[in-house]
Amino acid sequence: MSGTVIRVLIADDHPIVRDGFRGVFAAEEGFEVLGEAANGAEAVAMAKALRPDVVLMDLRMPVMGGVEAIGELARAGSPARVLVLTTFDTDQDVRPAIEAGATGYLLKDTGREDLVKAVRAAARGEAVLSPAVAARLMSQVRAPREALSEREVEVLRLIADGASNREAARRLFISEATVKTHLLHLYAKLGVNDRAAAVAAGFRKGLLGIEED
Structure with a gap:
């Protein structure tokens, strides 16, 4: 300001x-x-x-x-x-x-x-x-088993690479508040409560390069 x-x-x-x-x-x-x-x-x-x-x-x-x-x-x-x-x-x-x-x-x-x-x-x-x-x-956010959007997958991949919310926002040309909203959405869709669990779920589901069993 x-x-x-x-x-x-x-x-x-x-x-x-x-x-x-x-x-x-x-x-x-x-x-x-x-x-x-x-x-x-x-x-x-x-x-x-x-x-x-x-x-x-x-x-x-x-x-x-x-x-x-x-x-x-x-x-x-x-x-x-x-x-x-x-x-x-x-x-x-x-x-x-x-x-x-x-x-x-x-x-x-x-x-x-x-x-x-x-x-x-x-x-x-x-x-x-x-x-x-x-x-x-x-x-x-509470919609059950809904597929991640393309932007939510992009955010998840950046988080998996170690990007902070600020860095993810800069790289995607969106605000930090929007990144947080995407995180809330993907947490709910993946059934997790934090970044580490989201990344683990992303790998299990093949969103981050490893196919789900």
Whole structure:
């Protein structure tokens, strides 16, 4: 963060929504709204130029959507934490945003106080999820005998090679919070509780080069 002031960039295609968010943070000490973007492409350009601490990112915007913008920022090595703020909480919206590198995912009916707390937490690098989104992710994690996704296998292979969460995030161009989410998913799918057991299970199941008996 930039000193004690959290620098915020607002990305939403609705002017009235941007005005509302600006008003929230203008009334709070310790925040500075650097600017507003009306689409994902503008958000990426402004984030690169202004280097905010947190980007409030809508998902469905013209020119470039939020998920694509999050991915662009991750590939560019932007230090900004992206907090998705949207009305959509379906699997098709939540998971791609988190996998692209979003630090958090909130719905637009989030209360003012909770929103401010969430932005502070995101600025510290903490994962932030609305209760509805957290419940959806947990239901996915608990799905029995579900096959690992391609990205989960990539994370498992990096962990088997001794990579830390930070190193895995750097090599996959995603956030550490996303790596942790992938780890939770693959732990549940493999029926294990830690990294060592996950690697052992990965070898047994042939995911890491040795076929299962």
